[in-house]
Amino acid sequence: MQRPALPTAIRYAGWVVTAASLYYIGRIVLESPPRLADATPATLGQAAAVCVAYAVFPFISAYTWKLAVELVSRRPMSFEQAFGVYVTTNVAKYLPGNVLQYVGRNYAGARHGWSHRELALGTLVELGAIVAVPLALLAALFVAGLWTLPDGLVLDAGRLPGAAALGIAAALVVLVVAILASRGARIVAGFEEWRREGAAMASAARTGAFAGKVALLSLAGFLGTTALFYAIALQLVGLPLRAADFFSVGCALTLAGYAGILTPGVPGGIGVRESASVILLAAYGYDPAGVVAATLLARIGSIAGDVIALAGTFAFGRRRRPER
16 A cells, blocks of 8 residues: 655655754764763762653653543542553653654553554643643743743854754654644544534533643743753753843753744654754753763663653552552
């Protein structure tokens, strides 16, 4: 059976963006090798603490997904089920294709009695929320004056010509539009079916409560990930991030996270998120080599956090199993 042309083209475009991102990071590393803090017991302990701290975020994401499934199904999901399904399938995002975590949720969730339709639609709602809610948070920070844009908006990291940086950004925009064009009709149809099944006012009330809870979770994730990035940059890399730039750095990391999420086929957004972080943070005057080191260490910490969360979930599951 012949594959549809548009999804195949989107996947290839995602690979091209990933290759360009990895080339960009590699070029910076070769020209200015990053310098890390000496491996003393203190720094090793700090690195371990960062990895453990990153293990909190899979559970925050799992809670967001739990709320989304409850919204579309109109019935509660226990924390044990939500964490067991989400956290144990979350590491599949590092496999090629960047979709197996969603397939895994349906497979694991169905074993707990949830329908594939509820799980799939809940995942769609969750994806929409993790894109729309942080974007609203960024807008609020900008309006409040807490997020300041770099002077002149010069998106140039000193190693990549401005035209090439803009080319990567343009490619990401084209990918987002293509994804929405190919998947938008299916998503709209699913929401329309969900809307017809319940009263409009009740659905609006549930949606409002959901949005409020997700906004708080998004804010917690924003503050937590930014604080950990500061800890990595200051303690392990020696990159002098300014305290006054805390919200601007957090917003830059959030925008870079969008690039990783929306680039199709990239395992965990590896490479794309890091290169976008370097381009954006270098626009604030920070050394690209230092930013590369900090972003790579943050990636290692987040992967370690996912593994620690997975191990903890498995250990909890084994302890609970004899009680059944």
